[in-house]
Amino acid sequence: MASVLEIEDLHIRYKTKNGDARAVDGISFTLEAGEYLGLVGESGCGKSTIAKAIMGILPPNGRVAEGTIRFKGTNLVRLSQSEMRHTRWRDISLIPQSAMNGFDPVYTVKRQLDEAITAHTKMSVGERQARIEQLFSMVGLEAQRLDDYPHQFSGGMRQRAMIAMAMVLDPTLVVADEPTTGLDVIVQDQILQRIKEIHDRLGKTMLLITHDMAVVAENCDKIAVMYGGRIMEYGGEDVFRQAYHPYTLGLCNAFPDFDQRGRDLISIPGVPPSLLDPPKGCRFHERCPFATAYCARVEPPLLEVAPGHVAACHYADRAAEFRIQAQDPDTWRPAVAVA
Numbered sequence: 038m039a040s041v042l043e044i045e046d047l048h049i050r051y052k053t054k055n056g057d058a059r060a061v062d063g064i065s066f067t068l069e070a071g072e073y074l075g076l077v078g079e080s081g082c083g084k085s086t087i088a089k090a091i092m093g094i095l096p097p098n099g100r101v102a103e104g105t106i107r108f109k110g111t112n113l114v115r116l117s118q119s120e121m122r123h124t125r126w127r128d129i130s131l132i133p134q135s136a137m138n139g140f141d142p143v144y145t146v147k148r149q150l151d152e153a154i155t156a157h158t159k160m161s162v163g164e165r166q167a168r169i170e171q172l173f174s175m176v177g178l179e180a181q182r183l184d185d186y187p188h189q190f191s192g193g194m195r196q197r198a199m200i201a202m203a204m205v206l207d208p209t210l211v212v213a214d215e216p217t218t219g220l221d222v223i224v225q226d227q228i229l230q231r232i233k234e235i236h237d238r239l240g241k242t243m244l245l246i247t248h249d250m251a252v253v254a255e256n257c258d259k260i261a262v263m264y265g266g267r268i269m270e271y272g273g274e275d276v277f278r279q280a281y282h283p284y285t286l287g288l289c290n291a292f293p294d295f296d297q298r299g300r301d302l303i304s305i306p307g308v309p310p311s312l313l314d315p316p317k318g319c320r321f322h323e324r325c326p327f328a329t330a331y332c333a334r335v336e337p338p339l340l341e342v343a344p345g346h347v348a349a350c351h352y353a354d355r356a357a358e359f360r361i362q363a364q365d366p367d368t369w370r371p372a373v374a375v376a
């Protein structure tokens with residue numbers, strides 16, 4: 038049987054006045070039914086672009102230049118706008134960033150859920166009412182709030198309602214793109230908990246996009262680490278526990294609560310590369326404390342480092358040594374000059 042989502046050698050470009058930004062530059066990954074993948078990486082590495090391409094909502098200056106996005110075997114890249122409209126929400130839905138979620142302020146939340154059901158199904162009034170009440174209960178909203186307008190909800194409640202909207206047509210795949218942005222920490226936890234419950238109880242296939250390593254470590258069973266438009270490391274929970282890529286090691290160092298070591302946070306020096314003209318060789322070499330001249334010249338392929346675990350580092354065989362050195366702040370202090 039076909040995988041739920043199979044992305045192969047995906048390249049996405051944005052036209053800008055300074056040239057094409059290669060936001061996604063040769064990415065492949067697969068999501069099997071019921072998997073929960075966390076896509077993590079610093080701001081600007083291309084995470085949201087992947088979400089938009091899956092949903093078929095790239096902005097006008099963005100395009101898939103190469104590669105395929107297969108949903109249950111169908112290449113979404115080849116679908117017409119109207120075919121994609123049919124797939125969106127019914128088969129694949131999006132939980133967007135809470136700061137910019139998509140309710141219309143002039144209609145009640147119930148009416149907006151009802152319209153989504155009416156547009157895609159032939160349910161009777163009674164069936165629709167029952168479905169909406171079930172969705173409200175699933176996301177932890179009280180039924181007496183059904184007739185409220187979006188502005189009568191708190192930010193956290195609106196995001197719960199947004200999760201209900203994403204689930205309204207019982208899609209196979211749910212993409213959550215930074216779903217807790219702008220919410221306070223306690224509400225963030227509650228929202229992530231709800232999403233995880235939906236995954237666990239309904240067996241939904243999910244893709245969670247976030248820059249927060251701790252969120253991915255807590256929620257997801259598969260992890261992809263992105264940098265500069267490419268995947269640097271991919272696998273199960275071991276991606277964080279037994280990282281092979283120096284970038285993953287650097288990200289783990291930079292996050293609080295990520296482990297119980299009670300250590301100081303260490304940030305990765307420098308900034309991510311420009312995607313208008315990405316560096317030659319390994320995209321991370323300019324910030325990597327372990328890089329050599331070879332890294333600046335030759336791009337490392339993603340190779341298996343352990344069963345079900347791949348990493349794109351020429352020196353993955355030295356990972357045990359890197360893991361120890363990466364815990365020393367001095368390792369990350371100087372900008373690394375590569376001859």
Ligand SMILES: Nc1ncnc2c1ncn2[C@@H]1O[C@H](COP(=O)(O)OP(=O)(O)OP(=O)(O)O)[C@@H](O)[C@H]1O
Nearest residue numbers: 051053058060079080081082083084085086096312
């Ligand atoms: N509409 C656009 N036009 C031009 N360039 C864009 C556009 N949208 C994104 N980009 C560029 O594409 C790259 C990837 O952006 P994207 O939003 O996918 O990254 P991200 O990892 O999701 O970042 P963030 O966490 O900040 O949302 C960035 O360099 C960004 O500047």
